[in-house]
């Protein structure tokens with residue numbers, strides 16, 4: 617069974633590989649890419665999404681620009697991690713060949729979901745998805761599931777208790793989690809199992825195509841910021857983990873638990889409060905990813921990049 621998919625993202629190095637995985641893996645049918653401000657401004661993230669699809673030679677997937685800021689807070693970008701372009705590493709000249717859709721992300725999401733059910737994989741702040749659910753609540757029934765790279769069952773990466781995608785727009789994440797649409801959280805606790813180690817880099821190099829070379833250069837840049845900022849020996853490839861969960865749920869093992877998003881905390885806004893031990897007595901409302909089948913994950917990523925030629 618092929619799962620129809622919409623990818624809402626803020627490319628971003630790991631978003632870039634999430635796009636490639638979603639476009640090339642035969643288990644999913646990528647219907648649209650929508651962008652949101654996060655890793656960089658939405659202008660830059662939109663150019664980057666177009667760039668990734670252009671490099672992959674994919675022109676039939678529309679790319680639409682979404683929210684340029686969170687619902688209520690000021691935008692905080694992650695140029696320290698992703699650079700001034702949002703996708704630093706290899707230098708590109710000229711415009712990507714894939715055009716931007718004349719429609720906004722909101723219009724495209726509405727259009728696609730009016731015509732058919734689809735799963736949304738979100739790999740940035742949940743601003744676009746929250747707006748969709750707030751303004752078009754009847755479309756919720758056509759969202760099979762929202763699978764989000766965001767949050768953490770443990771500590772954060774932009775604040776002591778908050779992960780970046782959650783912290784950029786906690787109000788949006790709160791609205792989405794409370795919407796009742798089936799929700800899966802792939803947080804740092806699982807994405808930190810997807811480290812781009814030297815053997816992964818070697819596998820990319822062995823593919824030998826121009827696209828794989830660009831991926832290697834992106835990963836080398838990403839590795840340098842993760843080393844300098846966080847002391848990681850290898851960077852975690854967060855976003856493709858959420859796509860992999862849709863491709864084959866067995867790759868990303870989840871449990872059901874209650875999840876709430878902290879929006880009021882003076883020091884903890886954006887914390888994802890996951891009640892794995894049932895302390896609160898609140899019923900499960902989300903699937904929480906805990907463990908990654910690393911071998912199956914990297915096989916899917918490498919196969920996808922190879923398939924794109």
Ligand code: BDR
Nearest residue numbers: 628630694739780781854
């Ligand atoms: C998330 O934040 C961004 O920097 C990455 O693209 C990923 O979606 C990890 O915290």
Ligand code: CA
Nearest residue numbers: 628631739740
């Ligand atoms: Ca992202």
